[in-house]
Each structure stands twice: as C-alpha cells, then as structure tokens.
Amino acid sequence: MVFDDDYFVQKKELESAQLKQSLDHTLEKMKQLEVLRDSQNKLEFLEMEKQNLTAENDQMKNEIANYSSQFDLFESTVQAVKNSLAAVEYEFASYKEKAKSILKQKDEMISSLQSDSGISRLQSDSENGNENPFLPEIESLK
Secondary structure (H helix, E strand, O other), X not given: OOOOHHHHHHHHHHHHHHHHHHHHHHHHHHHHHHHHHHHHHHHHHHHHHHHHHHHHHHHHHHHHHHHHHHHHHHHHHHHHHHHHHHHHHHHHHHXXXXXXXXXXXXXXXXXXXXXXXXXXXXXXXXXXXOOOOOHHHHHHHO
16 A cells, blocks of 8 residues: 555644644643642632631630620729728718817817806816816816
C-alpha cells in the first residue's frame, strides 16, 4: 500500500488538533478545579472565622452576665448604704434635738441661778450646811 505524504500530514494534523482539544479541555478542568479549591479554602476560612466569632460571642455573653451580676450586687450595696445613711441622719437629727433641749434647759437653769433669788437661795443652803458643789462655778459665771 502506498501512502502519500499528504495522508500522513493530515493524520498528524488531525491528531494534533485532537491533542490540542484534549489539552484545552484538560486546562479548563484544571482551572475549574483551582476555582473549586480556592472556594473550598475560602469556605474553610469562613467556617473557622465563624467558629472564632461564635466563641468570642459566647465569651462576651459570659462577661455581660458577670457584669450584670456585679451591677446588681453594687446596686444592692448602694441601696443598703443609702438606707444606713438615712438611719444615721435620722439618729443625728434626733441627737441634735435632744442636745438643743439639754442646752436650753442648762441655759434656763444658769439664768435662774444667776438671778439674785437663785444665788441667795444657794448661799443660804450653803450657810445651813448644805454645800452645793456647783456654787463656785455658778459664781464664776456671774
């Protein structure tokens, strides 16, 4: 059988075209695989990021709960201190009123003792043998 050169050339060109088409198809599949691999990497990264954010979110919720309980404790402490302060203020006001009353009575007593009748009575008591220990002090207040 006699083959001419054109036949071999056509056969080689056909094989070459088929190989080129196969190569193009393979390159296209490789590009698709690379896109898939990039997508997979991005998906894995996003999944990891989601897990990190979830853990961080849980930690923040715990911190908020802790701060909330601390706030409640501080709030109750402040209320207790306010109540104690109100009681102390009431007690102090009562004490001041009693002190004013005592001072007023003392001033009235001093005034009555400083009057002539009061001192003469004390002096007469002293002459009768009933020595008043406050007489020198009362005399000094004159």
